[in-house]
Amino acid sequence: MKLTYTLFKYLLATGIVLIVLQHKTYAGGFPVRPGSILISPSVNYFFANRSWDEYKVNKPFANGGKFTSLSYSLYTEYGISKRFAVSAVLPYAMNHYRDATGYDQATSGFTDLEVGVKYYLANIDYIYYFSVQGTFIQPLYNNINLGYKENGAEVKLMFAGSGHFLGKNYYFTAENGIRQYFGGQGPIQDRYNGTIGMTLDRRFKHQTSISLSGFYSTSSLSTAFNAVQVGNNRNFAFTQASLSYGYSFTKKFSIFLNAGKFIMGRNTGQGTSASASLILRP
Numbered sequence: 001m002k003l004t005y006t007l008f009k010y011l012l013a014t015g016i017v018l019i020v021l022q023h024k025t026y027a028g029g030f031p032v033r034p035g036s037i038l039i040s041p042s043v044n045y046f047f048a049n050r051s052w053d054e055y056k057v058n059k060p061f062a063n064g065g066k067f068t069s070l071s072y073s074l075y076t077e078y079g080i081s082k083r084f085a086v087s088a089v090l091p092y093a094m095n096h097y098r099d100a101t102g103y104d105q106a107t108s109g110f111t112d113l114e115v116g117v118k119y120y121l122a123n124i125d126y127i128y129y130f131s132v133q134g135t136f137i138q139p140l141y142n143n144i145n146l147g148y149k150e151n152g153a154e155v156k157l158m159f160a161g162s163g164h165f166l167g168k169n170y171y172f173t174a175e176n177g178i179r180q181y182f183g184g185q186g187p188i189q190d191r192y193n194g195t196i197g198m199t200l201d202r203r204f205k206h207q208t209s210i211s212l213s214g215f216y217s218t219s220s221l222s223t224a225f226n227a228v229q230v231g232n233n234r235n236f237a238f239t240q241a242s243l244s245y246g247y248s249f250t251k252k253f254s255i256f257l258n259a260g261k262f263i264m265g266r267n268t269g270q271g272t273s274a275s276a277s278l279i280l281r282p
Helices: 002-022
Strands: 037-052 058-060 066-079 084-098 104-110 112-124 128-139 152-165 168-181 188-199 206-218 236-250 253-266 268-280
Touching: 037 253, 112 152, 128 168, 152 188, 236 268
Parallel strands: none
Antiparallel strands: 037 058, 037 066, 037 268, 066 084, 084 104, 084 112, 112 128, 128 152, 152 168, 168 188, 188 206, 206 236, 236 253, 253 268
């Protein structure tokens, strides 16, 4: 039973992290023009065969275990006015864990639908933007292996800007969001991200960026664990570093490729990820 406990514990933590990776706000803190829409379908692949335990000790999964996940998401954002925008993200995940003993488990389905309203608080010379976003979370599943199966809400602060440095155009975004799930033992979570990028040519076709993001989750459920209902693992943390490359075919169509690595964590899998996203502005 202890082996099953550990297996499920890391399986869920890694799965939750993967869901988070899909919930990117591609427009970041920059405004979307009134009456315009941004559409971004994406695909993400995640692999892990090691993990950090509750003491942040890194070790391989028991019995040569391997966890893989393939996720899809559709993100949209629409500018209502100069001050307001609405957004939504719909993710679908396919998770798979197996080990040398023959244990094999696969879980798939829609996860949490997120609908948000963004308000642009202020700007400095239309170069630096400050905004706040409120998001409602609605689970679309009954299987506890896909998430917490609880409604939730998040408030996120965002700061974004751009400029010139050494003949290059650069941009940055900084975000921090506090999320609360409404169940009796629903976790409270802090999600943060910092990104800096630059264009590589004068035609603004090529760009690259680096990001450092993190996730901290805590709950009153700190010791008890149900090895069947793995959604009860609600206390974990991680930090991820990632590198992204983007190419703009036109002003309305771009593609972004991203590679990431979990560099530290607690009660979560140590994994690597790769994703591809399309940005459409019809």
